[in-house]
Structure formats: C-alpha cells, structure tokens
Amino acid sequence: MLRAVDTVRDVATGTLIFLIVGAIGVAVLVLALLGGELLHFGQPDFDGPVSTETVAGFAGAFGFGGAIVNELLGARTPGMVALAVAGGVLAAVPTAWVASRLGRAARDMPTDPTPTRAHLVGALGLVVTPVPADGYGEVRVRVAGTPVKFNARADRPIPAGAQIFVVEALSDTSVHVETY
Template identity: 80%
Template sequence: MPSVDTVQYVATGTLFFLIVGGAGVAVLALALLGTELLHFGGADVDGPVSIETVAAFAGAFGFGAAIVNELLGGRTPAMVAAATAGGALAAVPVSWLASRLSRAARDMHTDPTPTRHDLVGAMGLVVTAVPADGYGEVRIRLAGQPVKLNARADRAIPAGAQIFVVQALSETSVHVETY
C-alpha cells in the first residue's frame, strides 16, 4: 500500500498577516489593561489616534487579511493584495469601535472615593457590643457598601442596637450614639 504524505502549509502571506494580527491583539490587551504602553511624558503623547485604535486596526487587519488570503488561496501577489484590501475593510469598523469604547471607558464618570468625613451621619447596627470605656464594632453602609468599623460610645451599647455616627475618629474607627 503506497503511503501518502500530506503536508499542510500556511502561505507566507497568511503567516505574516497572522503575526500582525497577534501583535495587534497583544498591544490592544496591554493598552486596555491600563499599562499605558508607549505613554512617555504626558498623557496625550500618542496624538489624535489612541494606541487602542491603532492596535485594534492592526489586529483586525492581520486576522481579516489572513482569512481572506486563505479563502483566496493567496499564492500570487494579486491575491495577497486582495487579502490586504479585505483586511483593511475589516479593520476600519473594528478600530472605530475600539476608539469609541476606549474613549467611553477613559471618560466614564465615577464617584469620588469615600473619606472619613463621609462616615459622619451614617446609620448602622452594632455588631459587637460597645462598652463605655472601650471599642466595639458597628456595621454601616458607605457608598452602598457594608463597612465594619471599630466604635466608641459615651455609654455602653448592646449588640443589635441601631446607631448613627457622630464623629469619625480615624478611617477605621468612629464615635457613635444610639438611634
């Protein structure tokens, strides 16, 4: 029985396009994860086009061109040129979308970080009884999140009592009164 050797190979153009696509995706991932890749000096050094946009263009271009090149059989320069055009056609909307998404994430409004002054006036419950001469524990809600703090009071407060914060002694301890 004769043996048949089948060797599958990737066209040089396809391999090149895959490398470009992989490099684009790697740079895009680093840029979106906040490593501020290639940001030397000020924040606007990369100019009118962000790193995310260029990386998304390169990634979509490389993978799109590789797909088109394989579909066409990319063995001639004309087919590789057609694959390049197909890659560019795929890359334009992807880079536009990456630009919009990265701008939206960068310009997203966030609430300021709560400080010890935000503790004053908060209401909560005593978790561990607060003795008159020591610390107990209370749980309050700060910016919608439950926070457990050390608490002092002028008089003893039993566990389970409702309290409100009258003074922030530090970032982790408060002075409370019953509600």
C-alpha cells in the same frame, strides 16, 4: 507541476505574513489591556492622537482579514495580494473605530468617589460589641454598600444589637455614635 507548488508556497507565505500581523495586533491589545497601566512605554503622560487599543484593533483585524481574503482568492499575482490588503483594510477600519470607542468609554466611565471619613457621618449601623460610657465598643456600619466594623465611643452606654447612627468620625477606624 513545479508551478503549482510555487503557487501554494506563495499563497501560504502571504497568508502567513497576514497572520503574523494579526497576531502582533492581538499581542499589542493584550499588552494594552493587561499591562497598560503597569508598563508605560515611552512617556507615561503622553496620549497620542491614536490609542493603543485602536492600533491593536486595526492591526489584528487587518492581519486576520487579509489572511482570510488571501486564502479565498488564492493570491497569485500582485493585484490579488492588493485585493487581500484591501480586504484587510475593509475589516480593520470598523474594528479600529469600535476599539477606539470602547477604549474611550472605559477610560471616561464615571465612577463613585472614594469614601472618606466625611461619608461616615449620618451612616446607620448596629452595635456588635457593647459600647461603654468611658471606652470603646464595636459597631458595624455600611460604607458604600459594604459592611465595615469601627471602634465606637458614645456619650452613654449602648448595648449590643442596638441600632446606631454615626455622629462624628474620630479617626479612620473609630467613630462617635448615638442610638437610632
């Protein structure tokens, strides 16, 4: 009877070790995804040969895959533990590859450039507050798909509700407009 209890304890210990490795992998992945840009460990400009996401994916899948195989086999001998390790590696390699590809795709994703004052020229909009000939009014212009209000000057008065286009960006918050 004592032998059966020792076997259960051995299986539970092996599984526990695999589960701890898997949990460490998940914790590293969470740190990489949520705090990767905020908390640079080591040299921030150094990209090693393997990304943090790849290591985390490998460790997580290895730990959880090894725990599953260990429980299914009831690993009693070093050979069975070696099979559990092999099962963990079998789960970890494709997971690490997928994590590497997804991480690279996210880092290399093309994005639109940040809009600047130069992007305002030619933009269409609407007068919100009448634009007098000798002062400023307000216009609403779409910048990168988002409606933004600007102070506006014009060569002649423009009433509220008139459609306009931007002739020049005078500053980051004001534009020179004409009717459309």
